[in-house]
Amino acid sequence: MKRMMYVSALPALMALLWVTACGSPQKETTEEETEMTMEEATPEEVEPSIVDIAVGSPDHGTLVTALTTAELVETLSGDGPFTVFAPTDAAFAALPEGTVASLLEPENKDQLTGILTYHVVAGKVMASDLSDGQVVETLNGGTITVSIAGGTVQINGATVTAADLSGSNGVIHVIDGVLLPE
Incomplete structure (x- = not known):
């Protein structure tokens, strides 16, 4: 019986370790958000005096x-x-x-x-x-x-x-x- 308890807990433990190791799932970035981020990162071109x-x-x-x-x-x-x-x-x-x-x-x-x-x-x-x-x-x-x-x-x-x-x-x-x- 003890052995069965360990065997049934093993998948749950592995799932917990996998989630912990991988971190929380990342939100997918939309194309619009990517463009906004790139625009923010690119300095505006300043016309020379x-x-x-x-x-x-x-x-x-x-x-x-x-x-x-x-x-x-x-x-x-x-x-x-x-x-x-x-x-x-x-x-x-x-x-x-x-x-x-x-x-x-x-x-x-x-x-x-x-x-x-x-x-x-x-x-x-x-x-x-x-x-x-x-x-x-x-x-x-x-x-x-x-x-x-x-x-x-x-x-x-x-x-x-x-x-x-x-x-x-x-x-x-x-x-x-x-x-x-x-």
Whole structure:
């Protein structure tokens, strides 16, 4: 009789051990729950600021150096929106020899800031917003003039070579010349 009691208790004991070892049954995850979990785990892509765009460009090293020297990086990384007419490295190199080096000297910071803010307009101005003969006020208080002929857009004679590089806080239009305020 004792032997029979052990034999009949054996299946119950094995079932208890199996449940304990395997843990509680897992709830099946629905496809919707999986998508939600994946979305939560994936960081949102953040659109780069106009400064980030310039920093990431192989053609705007001089502009980034100038913005850093003039302490304008934080300003142009702010909420904006801003429109920047961004001269390329080649545009800066076309200035008379020694001009860029001189502007980057600490004693010329105010002049450098004036030149750089002459390239910036308040608001997000897309290429389609520009019109021939349009006069636009810049952040330094001066004005620039837009010319459009044969599909080519120029700002004070500098040609826009790439337009509408949109960032989180504005837009960049790449130009092939440095704009100098009067």
